[in-house]
Amino acid sequence: MPFNPLEQRGIPLDRQVRNWRELNVEPIDPDHTDPYTRCRIITMNGIEVEAILFSHQFARHCPDPQVKQRLAEVRYIEAQQQKAVNWLLPGVSSVLETTIAYEQVAVDLTAWVARMEPEPYLRQAYQFGVLEDFDHLYRYANLYEMIEHRKAAKIVDGLTEVMPGRPTPLHHRHPADNVREPYDKHRTDPLSKLHALTIMSAEQQTMNFYMNTGPTYMEPIARQLYQEIGLIEEEHVTHYESMVDPGETWWEQLVNHEYNECYLYHSFMEQESDPKVKAVWELHLNMELEHLHLACDLMRRHDGRDPAEVLAPELPNVLTFEPNKAYLRELIDTQLDLTTLGTGYVREAHERFEAMQESLHGGQPAPSEQVMIRHRDDFGREYRHQTEGDHPVPHLREEL
Template sequence: MNLLDHKGVPLEKQAFTWKEMVGKPSSKLDDEAFTRVRTILMAGLELDAIRFSRLGARFQDELRLPLAEIRRVEQHQATLVNWLISTDHSPLETTIAYEQAAIEVTAAVTRQEPDDYLAQVYRCGLLEHFDHLYRYSALLNRLEGKDANDILLGHTDIVPGRPTTDGHRAPEDDLRTPMANDAALLSKLHANLITGSESQTHDYYMNIGPTFADPVARQLYAEIASIEEQHVTQYSSLIDPGQSFLEQWLIHEATEAYCYYSCAESEGNPRLKAIWERCCDYELGHMHHVADLFQQYEKRDPAELLSETLTPLPFTSQRDFVRRVLDSEADLRAEDYRWSSGAELHRRHLKTAA
């Protein structure tokens, strides 16, 4: 897919009815696990788009109106997508689904990431989600007597990853080297989609954690929410800070269009496939609207950023790949923008102390 080859639906023709926004949710029993993965990912990206737009409006006086116009549609799309999450999940079962989405999407991104350094960052973040899934699965069994495999449907292993205790890093050790301005478009899309999905996971845990009466559950959500904030810091630090606001906005809209396209390509439920296709067309309309602003204000051709041909993000089980990563990299730790084994870090700290 070349994003510039598809015009989508013009912004002024985009509209939803309340009935469309609050439609029939998916089913835990009848829909495949990756339908839920797609839903969680896209809900996160829509909410991240709203967050980005609100912040931009505080600093971009001339762009306040187009930001508000697109943000209204993003809000309605976020409602449509978020309301697709099945009502037959308990909050803790939804948490299991969030961790599955984090693992499978991050693994898929890692496998097609063209930059070795960025792929390493994604692999190391992926390993921490395994410990989250492992601990939440134990909590689900203890509090509700349920097996997390009934949610995961055999696509994602429940095994310890890098211990969460090793994820509590100093802020300087959560920062990564940002990509260059001329990085591949796919790398820019990856950083945006992972940052958006991790932000949604963090916000969900912060909102749902205090609703539990069980003290262990409250402690677990608090701890993992803290790690999720570190993940957002890590992934957002990969984004080139030298980009202009309009450049970042254009990449944001391209990310949403690309991800909806990927969802539509792999969705087996015809009703949901139609939703992904409609939202893709709307996001392409947003992207072209922002591209016009990009040309108007920066006198640059959007093809500088968006001319690459993209293959869809795969929504399939990454179990074998993840097992190899677990076997070979679970001991890696972050410090000063790089990764080292736990033993090497320990030796370095002992040498520094001496």
């Protein structure tokens, strides 16, 4: 049934502040919860973090004290939402277990968006990025078995395969080649704006997570791998944020953020299997409906336009976490050898790419390759988890 958040009213803002008891959410049980519930939690944490950071940046560029006050009121609620969502994650999970869940999010969220993206250029950007996230999952899974002597298959529950994607050492490109062309806000499908904002937010939180958790490990090989993949996540944020039209006004960006939160909370509420978590999604959706209306009021007052001009008339089909195994294997078969040049993609190494590779690696194995060498030394094999009907995926050489 179509759902138009512009026609729905939520909880009044002055009734949205929660006390400590209400914020004391019960975390999920990682051994008995659908892995995609954890993926939805991680995704919404990233969305809420982006909402908070965007609101702070808006406030720093806004001269109107009344607007800044309204932003602060909504931002405080967003901060409470972020705490409630992120605190659903269990404290018993190790950093590496959470990391593997983060990469499962990156793989299956980006693959789903790529499948649904209506614009070919944007779709290619998601297809390119997901093959790198896929390999990150593979590298962390090998590190996990080395350090904790456990298998990533239990965390992803067979929903996402663990095998090589585009080799991680090849993800290090000249920064200029990480910038994509933006969509045109006047002509792009409203769904494309939601996709870009969602994946940018998810990658941003992964970048932040690795920046802060990487040095907490004692094992040198773990510290090095987090450092390497953390740098690649910075590339990914550059890749995705550059797809957003820089001509969007602050007010357009504000309503897009709030509309996207309604879209995602609605999507996850529709598919959530855990009743306690579903109740959180439903509560936050009803909060976000009011945030959206407040943002629309600000846009009408200060931008002189009706938000309906830039927003979809109704929410698109729900964003769904589901296996994407066949789709990812098709991308591995057809796009594994791509790299970037300017705002496009090429299959051959070029001078700028090779210079960056030499500057960074200097002929030495990258940390992500050292993990594989160590794992093969320790176990006599690499760690992979593929489902029935597997066909062997060749391990590409680590340099072009």
